[in-house]
Amino acid sequence: MYDCDICGRAAEIAYVVEIEGAMMTLCERCAKGKTPVRVLGEERMQKSTARKEPAARDEPEVVSDYGHRIRSARDAIGMSTKVLAEKINEKESTLIRVENQRMLPDETLRKKLERELGIKLMEQVPRGRTSAAGGSNTPTTLWDAAIRKEKKKQ
Ligand SMILES: [Zn+2]
Incomplete structure (x- = not known):
C-alpha cells in the first residue's frame, strides 16, 4: 500500500509524478491527467489478477493412454476382450476400438471399465500449472501403479 502525498489515501497502485520538481507519490485519483514517471505496485496487481485468472477449473479429462x-x-x-465385453454388456468390437484408441469411451462405458478393471481413466488436468507439480492429487490405483511400472520398462 502507498499513501497518497496529496489526499493521504492508501492506494494499491501509486503513481510517481513530478510536480514542480518534486517527486510525489499519488493515488490514481490525484494522478489523473498527470504523466507518471513510475507506477508502483502494478506488478503486484498483475500477479494477483493472474492468480485469479486461470479460470482454474481443474476439469477431469480422459487420460491420453486410456x-x-x-x-x-x-x-x-x-481376461479376453470377449469376456470383458460380455461382463460390461458391450460389443467386443467396441471394446477393441477403445483399446486401440480409435474410439473414446463415453461416460457410461468408461465407468463400467473403471469399475470392472479397477483403473482410473480420468485425471484432473490442472490448467496453468506445470505437469511436474501435478499428479500428486490424482488418485492412484494398484493397476495404475502396475501400468506405470510397465510403461517405464518400455
Ligand atoms: Zn490522492
Missing part, C-alpha cells in the same frame, strides 16, 4: 490402460489391466487379470 486404451493402453484398459488393455494392460485386462491382460493383467487374463
